[in-house]
Amino acid sequence: MQNLAAQNLKTKVKVPLLNLENVVTHYGSINILKDVNLDVFPGEVVSLLGGNASGKTTTMKTILGLVKPTSGSIHFDGHRIDSLSTGEIIAMGLAPVPEARRLFPTMTVRENLLMGAYVHRHEKNNRTQEEFHKVLELFPPIRDRLEQVGGTLSGGEQQMVALGRALMARPKMILMDEPSMGLAPALVEKVYEIIREIAERGTTMFIVEQNANMALSVANRGYVLQNGEIVINDTAKNILQSERIRKAYLGEA
Numbered sequence: 001m002q003n004l005a006a007q008n009l010k011t012k013v014k015v016p017l018l019n020l021e022n023v024v025t026h027y028g029s030i031n032i033l034k035d036v037n038l039d040v041f042p043g044e045v046v047s048l049l050g051g052n053a054s055g056k057t058t059t060m061k062t063i064l065g066l067v068k069p070t071s072g073s074i075h076f077d078g079h080r081i082d083s084l085s086t087g088e089i090i091a092m093g094l095a096p097v098p099e100a101r102r103l104f105p106t107m108t109v110r111e112n113l114l115m116g117a118y119v120h121r122h123e124k125n126n127r128t129q130e131e132f133h134k135v136l137e138l139f140p141p142i143r144d145r146l147e148q149v150g151g152t153l154s155g156g157e158q159q160m161v162a163l164g165r166a167l168m169a170r171p172k173m174i175l176m177d178e179p180s181m182g183l184a185p186a187l188v189e190k191v192y193e194i195i196r197e198i199a200e201r202g203t204t205m206f207i208v209e210q211n212a213n214m215a216l217s218v219a220n221r222g223y224v225l226q227n228g229e230i231v232i233n234d235t236a237k238n239i240l241q242s243e244r245i246r247k248a249y250l251g252e253a
Ligand SMILES: Nc1ncnc2c1ncn2[C@@H]1O[C@H](COP(=O)(O)OP(=O)(O)OP(=O)(O)O)[C@@H](O)[C@H]1O
Pocket: 027, 030, 032, 050, 051, 052, 053, 054, 055, 056, 057, 058, 059, 210
Protein backbone atom coordinates (compact mmCIF):
# COMPACT_ATOMS: atom_id res chain seq x y z
CA MET A 1 0.00 0.00 0.00
CA GLN A 2 1.16 3.53 -0.78
CA ASN A 3 2.28 5.25 2.39
CA LEU A 4 -0.31 7.98 2.89
CA ALA A 5 1.87 9.98 5.29
CA ALA A 6 4.74 10.13 2.77
CA GLN A 7 2.31 11.04 0.02
CA ASN A 8 0.94 13.76 2.27
CA LEU A 9 4.38 15.31 2.73
CA LYS A 10 5.00 15.35 -1.00
CA THR A 11 1.71 16.86 -2.06
CA LYS A 12 0.98 18.91 1.09
CA VAL A 13 -2.59 17.69 0.90
CA LYS A 14 -4.03 17.16 4.35
CA VAL A 15 -4.91 13.52 4.96
CA PRO A 16 -7.71 12.85 7.42
CA LEU A 17 -6.89 10.82 10.52
CA LEU A 18 -10.37 9.31 10.29
CA ASN A 19 -12.39 9.04 7.09
CA LEU A 20 -15.78 7.45 6.49
CA GLU A 21 -16.83 7.06 2.88
CA ASN A 22 -20.38 6.13 1.90
CA VAL A 23 -20.83 4.07 5.05
CA VAL A 24 -24.05 2.07 5.22
CA THR A 25 -24.92 0.14 8.38
CA HIS A 26 -27.81 -2.21 9.09
CA TYR A 27 -29.09 -3.96 12.21
CA GLY A 28 -30.46 -7.15 10.67
CA SER A 29 -32.52 -5.96 7.74
CA ILE A 30 -33.08 -2.46 9.17
CA ASN A 31 -31.00 0.21 7.47
CA ILE A 32 -29.67 2.74 10.01
CA LEU A 33 -26.74 4.65 8.41
CA LYS A 34 -27.25 5.81 4.84
CA ASP A 35 -24.11 6.83 2.96
CA VAL A 36 -22.35 8.57 5.81
CA ASN A 37 -19.30 10.59 4.73
CA LEU A 38 -17.14 12.31 7.28
CA ASP A 39 -13.55 13.31 7.99
CA VAL A 40 -11.60 14.17 11.10
CA PHE A 41 -8.22 15.80 10.46
CA PRO A 42 -5.26 15.59 12.86
CA GLY A 43 -5.61 18.04 15.75
CA GLU A 44 -9.28 18.72 15.08
CA VAL A 45 -12.26 18.42 17.38
CA VAL A 46 -15.26 17.31 15.35
CA SER A 47 -18.74 16.89 16.71
CA LEU A 48 -21.50 14.62 15.42
CA LEU A 49 -24.87 16.05 16.44
CA GLY A 50 -28.42 14.79 16.07
CA GLY A 51 -31.54 13.87 18.00
CA ASN A 52 -32.48 10.56 19.63
CA ALA A 53 -32.25 7.56 17.33
CA SER A 54 -30.60 9.55 14.53
CA GLY A 55 -27.74 7.02 14.40
CA LYS A 56 -25.00 8.71 16.44
CA THR A 57 -24.10 5.70 18.60
CA THR A 58 -24.40 3.45 15.55
CA THR A 59 -21.80 5.64 13.78
CA MET A 60 -19.47 5.31 16.75
CA LYS A 61 -20.00 1.53 16.93
CA THR A 62 -19.38 1.21 13.20
CA ILE A 63 -16.08 3.13 13.48
CA LEU A 64 -15.03 0.85 16.37
CA GLY A 65 -15.92 -2.33 14.51
CA LEU A 66 -18.64 -3.27 17.00
CA VAL A 67 -21.06 -3.27 14.06
CA LYS A 68 -19.77 -4.02 10.56
CA PRO A 69 -20.83 -1.67 7.77
CA THR A 70 -22.77 -3.28 4.92
CA SER A 71 -20.93 -1.11 2.41
CA GLY A 72 -18.56 1.84 2.25
CA SER A 73 -15.11 2.19 3.77
CA ILE A 74 -13.49 3.49 6.95
CA HIS A 75 -9.85 4.57 7.11
CA PHE A 76 -7.91 5.45 10.25
CA ASP A 77 -4.37 6.77 10.24
CA GLY A 78 -3.85 5.71 6.64
CA HIS A 79 -5.19 2.17 7.03
CA ARG A 80 -8.51 0.65 6.07
CA ILE A 81 -10.13 -0.56 9.32
CA ASP A 82 -13.67 -1.62 8.47
CA SER A 83 -12.88 -5.31 8.45
CA LEU A 84 -10.66 -5.24 11.57
CA SER A 85 -11.73 -6.32 15.06
CA THR A 86 -12.47 -3.77 17.78
CA GLY A 87 -9.32 -4.83 19.63
CA GLU A 88 -7.18 -4.25 16.54
CA ILE A 89 -8.77 -0.83 15.95
CA ILE A 90 -8.20 0.27 19.56
CA ALA A 91 -4.60 -0.93 19.35
CA MET A 92 -4.09 1.39 16.35
CA GLY A 93 -4.71 4.38 18.62
CA LEU A 94 -8.45 5.01 18.78
CA ALA A 95 -9.68 5.32 22.36
CA PRO A 96 -13.43 5.07 23.02
CA VAL A 97 -15.32 6.78 25.83
CA PRO A 98 -18.62 4.93 25.45
CA GLU A 99 -22.16 6.10 26.12
CA ALA A 100 -23.06 5.88 29.83
CA ARG A 101 -19.33 5.64 30.64
CA ARG A 102 -19.12 1.85 31.12
CA LEU A 103 -16.46 1.60 33.77
CA PHE A 104 -15.52 -1.81 35.10
CA PRO A 105 -17.91 -1.56 38.06
CA THR A 106 -16.10 -3.86 40.49
CA MET A 107 -12.62 -2.55 39.74
CA THR A 108 -11.21 0.41 41.61
CA VAL A 109 -10.61 3.79 40.01
CA ARG A 110 -6.88 3.00 39.90
CA GLU A 111 -7.53 -0.34 38.15
CA ASN A 112 -9.96 1.26 35.70
CA LEU A 113 -7.38 3.89 34.77
CA LEU A 114 -4.60 1.32 34.40
CA MET A 115 -6.80 -0.77 32.08
CA GLY A 116 -6.60 2.14 29.65
CA ALA A 117 -2.86 1.51 29.30
CA TYR A 118 -3.43 -2.19 28.50
CA VAL A 119 -2.67 -1.53 24.81
CA HIS A 120 0.90 -0.63 25.79
CA ARG A 121 1.54 -3.69 27.98
CA HIS A 122 4.26 -5.09 25.69
CA GLU A 123 6.15 -1.82 25.34
CA LYS A 124 9.64 -1.34 26.65
CA ASN A 125 10.09 1.92 28.59
CA ASN A 126 6.44 1.84 29.50
CA ARG A 127 5.15 5.37 30.16
CA THR A 128 2.13 4.25 32.17
CA GLN A 129 3.20 5.78 35.49
CA GLU A 130 3.97 9.11 33.88
CA GLU A 131 0.60 9.17 32.11
CA PHE A 132 -1.18 8.08 35.30
CA HIS A 133 0.18 11.14 37.13
CA LYS A 134 -0.77 13.43 34.26
CA VAL A 135 -4.33 12.09 34.32
CA LEU A 136 -4.60 12.60 38.08
CA GLU A 137 -3.45 16.20 37.66
CA LEU A 138 -6.23 16.74 35.15
CA PHE A 139 -8.93 15.25 37.40
CA PRO A 140 -8.40 16.30 41.04
CA PRO A 141 -11.80 14.89 42.14
CA ILE A 142 -10.74 11.32 41.29
CA ARG A 143 -7.27 11.64 42.82
CA ASP A 144 -8.81 11.11 46.26
CA ARG A 145 -10.89 8.12 45.14
CA LEU A 146 -8.30 5.80 43.64
CA GLU A 147 -9.31 2.82 45.79
CA GLN A 148 -13.08 3.31 45.40
CA VAL A 149 -14.82 0.84 43.05
CA GLY A 150 -16.08 2.28 39.75
CA GLY A 151 -19.71 1.34 40.28
CA THR A 152 -20.07 3.53 43.37
CA LEU A 153 -18.83 6.78 41.77
CA SER A 154 -21.21 9.60 40.89
CA GLY A 155 -22.05 10.11 37.21
CA GLY A 156 -19.64 13.02 36.88
CA GLU A 157 -16.81 11.12 38.56
CA GLN A 158 -17.44 8.13 36.29
CA GLN A 159 -17.24 10.40 33.24
CA MET A 160 -13.87 11.70 34.45
CA VAL A 161 -12.52 8.19 35.02
CA ALA A 162 -13.79 7.10 31.58
CA LEU A 163 -12.00 10.06 29.98
CA GLY A 164 -8.91 9.43 32.08
CA ARG A 165 -8.91 5.79 31.03
CA ALA A 166 -9.00 6.86 27.35
CA LEU A 167 -6.07 9.25 27.92
CA MET A 168 -4.05 6.47 29.57
CA ALA A 169 -3.88 4.81 26.15
CA ARG A 170 -2.08 7.90 24.75
CA PRO A 171 -4.42 7.65 21.76
CA LYS A 172 -4.15 9.29 18.36
CA MET A 173 -7.81 10.08 18.67
CA ILE A 174 -10.53 9.96 21.33
CA LEU A 175 -14.07 8.99 20.39
CA MET A 176 -16.69 10.14 22.92
CA ASP A 177 -20.35 9.22 22.99
CA GLU A 178 -22.54 11.83 24.75
CA PRO A 179 -20.19 13.01 27.49
CA SER A 180 -22.95 15.27 28.85
CA MET A 181 -25.57 12.53 29.19
CA GLY A 182 -27.23 12.31 32.59
CA LEU A 183 -25.08 15.04 34.16
CA ALA A 184 -26.34 18.18 35.93
CA PRO A 185 -25.60 21.40 33.99
CA ALA A 186 -22.74 22.45 36.28
CA LEU A 187 -21.05 19.08 35.78
CA VAL A 188 -21.57 19.23 32.03
CA GLU A 189 -19.65 22.54 32.10
CA LYS A 190 -16.91 20.91 34.16
CA VAL A 191 -16.57 17.88 31.86
CA TYR A 192 -16.42 20.16 28.82
CA GLU A 193 -13.79 22.34 30.49
CA ILE A 194 -11.65 19.21 30.74
CA ILE A 195 -12.44 18.24 27.14
CA ARG A 196 -11.34 21.74 26.06
CA GLU A 197 -8.10 21.35 27.98
CA ILE A 198 -7.40 17.98 26.35
CA ALA A 199 -8.18 19.50 22.93
CA GLU A 200 -5.77 22.37 23.59
CA ARG A 201 -3.01 19.83 24.19
CA GLY A 202 -3.55 18.77 20.58
CA THR A 203 -5.51 15.53 21.01
CA THR A 204 -7.80 14.82 18.08
CA MET A 205 -11.37 14.22 19.21
CA PHE A 206 -14.64 13.06 17.72
CA ILE A 207 -17.53 13.87 20.01
CA VAL A 208 -21.02 12.46 19.53
CA GLU A 209 -23.54 14.69 21.32
CA GLN A 210 -27.15 15.72 21.62
CA ASN A 211 -26.07 18.80 23.57
CA ALA A 212 -25.20 20.84 20.49
CA ASN A 213 -24.23 24.04 22.33
CA MET A 214 -21.67 22.35 24.55
CA ALA A 215 -20.19 20.18 21.80
CA LEU A 216 -19.92 23.08 19.34
CA SER A 217 -18.29 25.27 21.98
CA VAL A 218 -15.20 23.01 21.85
CA ALA A 219 -15.43 21.76 18.24
CA ASN A 220 -13.84 23.11 15.08
CA ARG A 221 -16.44 21.51 12.83
CA GLY A 222 -19.74 19.71 13.15
CA TYR A 223 -21.92 17.23 11.31
CA VAL A 224 -25.65 16.80 11.90
CA LEU A 225 -27.23 13.36 11.49
CA GLN A 226 -30.92 12.91 10.82
CA ASN A 227 -32.41 9.46 10.23
CA GLY A 228 -28.98 8.05 9.53
CA GLU A 229 -28.05 10.72 6.97
CA ILE A 230 -25.59 13.61 7.28
CA VAL A 231 -27.73 16.66 6.57
CA ILE A 232 -25.30 19.39 7.68
CA ASN A 233 -21.52 19.58 7.43
CA ASP A 234 -20.12 22.96 8.48
CA THR A 235 -17.85 24.84 10.84
CA ALA A 236 -18.91 24.84 14.49
CA LYS A 237 -19.22 28.61 14.30
CA ASN A 238 -21.62 28.54 11.35
CA ILE A 239 -23.79 25.86 12.95
CA LEU A 240 -23.91 27.78 16.25
CA GLN A 241 -24.90 30.96 14.44
CA SER A 242 -27.53 29.45 12.15
CA GLU A 243 -30.99 29.76 13.60
CA ARG A 244 -32.32 27.74 10.67
CA ILE A 245 -30.08 24.73 11.40
CA ARG A 246 -30.76 24.87 15.11
CA LYS A 247 -34.52 24.98 14.61
CA ALA A 248 -34.67 22.42 11.82
CA TYR A 249 -32.24 19.83 13.14
CA LEU A 250 -31.23 20.45 16.70
CA GLY A 251 -34.63 20.50 18.35
CA GLU A 252 -34.79 24.16 19.29
CA ALA A 253 -38.08 26.01 19.51
N1 LIG B 1 -28.79 -3.62 18.21
C1 LIG B 1 -29.78 -2.99 17.56
N2 LIG B 1 -30.73 -3.69 16.88
C2 LIG B 1 -31.72 -3.08 16.19
N3 LIG B 1 -31.86 -1.74 16.13
C3 LIG B 1 -30.98 -0.99 16.81
C4 LIG B 1 -29.90 -1.57 17.56
N4 LIG B 1 -29.18 -0.57 18.12
C5 LIG B 1 -29.78 0.57 17.75
N5 LIG B 1 -30.84 0.33 16.95
C6 LIG B 1 -31.73 1.34 16.35
O1 LIG B 1 -30.95 2.17 15.51
C7 LIG B 1 -31.43 3.51 15.54
C8 LIG B 1 -30.26 4.45 15.83
O2 LIG B 1 -29.81 4.19 17.15
P1 LIG B 1 -28.57 4.92 17.80
O3 LIG B 1 -28.32 4.31 19.11
O4 LIG B 1 -27.46 4.96 16.81
O5 LIG B 1 -29.14 6.40 17.98
P2 LIG B 1 -28.50 7.67 18.71
O6 LIG B 1 -28.48 8.76 17.71
O7 LIG B 1 -27.25 7.29 19.38
O8 LIG B 1 -29.64 8.01 19.79
P3 LIG B 1 -29.51 8.56 21.32
O9 LIG B 1 -29.30 10.04 21.20
O10 LIG B 1 -30.84 8.24 21.90
O11 LIG B 1 -28.38 7.86 21.98
C9 LIG B 1 -32.53 3.55 16.59
O12 LIG B 1 -33.77 3.52 15.92
C10 LIG B 1 -32.31 2.27 17.39
O13 LIG B 1 -33.52 1.74 17.89
